[in-house]
Amino acid sequence: MKAFFALMHREYIEHRGAFLIAPLVLVAIVFALTLLAFSVDRLDTRFSGQLLTVVPTWVFEAGFAGLAAAWLAYLGFVLFFYCADGFAADKRNNAMLFWKSMPVSDLKVLLSKLAAALTILPGSIFAVALLSILLMFGVAYVTTMVAGLGSATLLGSIATIYLQMALVFLVIMVCALLWYLPYIALVGAMGSVVGRWAIPLTLLLPTVISALEWVTLGGVHPFATKTSAYLEYRSQMPVSLDHLDRVWEGQEAFNSTLFVTDFLQKFDWMQVGIGALFAFLTIYLASEYRRRAPAN
Numbered sequence: 001m002k003a004f005f006a007l008m009h010r011e012y013i014e015h016r017g018a019f020l021i022a023p024l025v026l027v028a029i030v031f032a033l034t035l036l037a038f039s040v041d042r043l044d045t046r047f048s049g050q051l052l053t054v055v056p057t058w059v060f061e062a063g064f065a066g067l068a069a070a071w072l073a074y075l076g077f078v079l080f081f082y083c084a085d086g087f088a089a090d091k092r093n094n095a096m097l098f099w100k101s102m103p104v105s106d107l108k109v110l111l112s113k114l115a116a117a118l119t120i121l122p123g124s125i126f127a128v129a130l131l132s133i134l135l136m137f138g139v140a141y142v143t144t145m146v147a148g149l150g151s152a153t154l155l156g157s158i159a160t161i162y163l164q165m166a167l168v169f170l171v172i173m174v175c176a177l178l179w180y181l182p183y184i185a186l187v188g189a190m191g192s193v194v195g196r197w198a199i200p201l202t203l204l205l206p207t208v209i210s211a212l213e214w215v216t217l218g219g220v221h222p223f224a225t226k227t228s229a230y231l232e233y234r235s236q237m238p239v240s241l242d243h244l245d246r247v248w249e250g251q252e253a254f255n256s257t258l259f260v261t262d263f264l265q266k267f268d269w270m271q272v273g274i275g276a277l278f279a280f281l282t283i284y285l286a287s288e289y290r291r292r293a294p295a296n
Contacts, residue, residue, distance in 0.1 A: 003104055007112035012120050015086060018078050019121050023128040026074075031135050060140070060158055061254060064133055064165040071129035072173065076180075078125075079117060080187050084198035086113050087191035087286075107287035114188055114283060118177050126173060130166060137162060164256035171260050172239075178272045179237045185279030189286035206231050234275070240266040 012019055087110065137158055144154065177184075183202070190198035190205075210227040217225070243259045246252050 004108060004112055004115075007104070007109060008116045008120060011086060011113055011116035014089065015082060015116075015121075018082060020124045020128070022078075023074070023125055027128060027132040027135070030132065031139075034136070034139055060137065060161045061165060063136065063140070064161065064169075067133050067136065068129060068165070068169045068172075071125060071132075072176065075122060075125050075173070076176075079121060079184060080199060082121060083113075083117055083184055083188040084191045084195075086117070087188040088195040088198070105287070106290040107284060110188065110192060110283050110287045110290070114185060114279070117184060117188070118181070122173055122177060126170065129169070134162065164254070167256045168259055171263065175263070175267060176237055179234075179275070181272075182234070182275040182278045182282070185282045189282045192286045192290050234271065238266065238268050239263065 141155060141158060186205075187198050187202045190202050194201055206227070210223060210225045210231070213225040213227050240262045243252075243255070243262050
């Protein structure tokens with residue numbers, strides 16, 4: 001296990017720019033622009049503080065949700081490009097012969113890359129996301145204080161909202177990683193075979209399979225097949241919105257525990273298991289190709 005964790009640490013060292021530095025730089029830029037906007041009177045501090053107290057609970061919940069969604073989009077973007085690049089890095093930098101001489105199997109090397117993609121990368125982005133949201137919440141609360149409307153009660157409500165939404169953010173991120181694991185593994189496996197062309201070829205592969213089904217079994221068109229229907233289902237993470245609908249209609253206040261419980265109960269865990277099995281099989285086949293491929 002020490003060798004496996006060392007391999008994961010190696011992935012972090014080689015890709016810490018995308019894993020940590022780039023998100024931190026992005027947070028610093030946005031925070032600096034926010035402070036600059038207030039300091040040069042592009043935004044009225046008093047007016048903004050007054051607006052934040054109209055419906056403070058909704059404003060902070062919506063703000064957290066919006067920023068969290070943006071960070072999830074960033075994670076998805078970086079994740080797939082990391083898999084396409086990271087799984088091909090050994091071949092590209094001529095280190096394949098070195099790794100083949102190590103007492104570590106190709107399967108373990110590829111699994112360490114996949115593990116880093118599922119733990120270190122999301123973990124670092126999650127931590128940076130919480131930091132960025134905390135800074136934005138701090139700026140929002142300071143504006144309410146400048147407007148003379150800050151209070152200990154409001155600060156306590158903001159802290160409660162932050163903790164509740166952080167829990168929701170964490171659960172959704174973990175479930176999204178599990179749900180899209182087959183795609184992540186497929187891009188990584190393709191990356192170990194064809195390098196940086198992994199993403200376009202991964203997008204092309206389902207189309208080819210769907211077209212083959214249409215040619216052999218018939219149908220209205222290549223995108224009206226069982227393959228395309230299944231891929232469409234697997235491309236949209238199932239999210240239960242029952243609690244959110246009741247919150248939106250004013251029937252009840254948002255409760256992170258109720259949302260998470262409802263979300264996890266209605267999540268398609270059978271498909272998650274099937275996806276995990278597919279991901280392991282894909283990585284295994286890629287490791288076999290890597291083991292048999294020439295070192296150079």
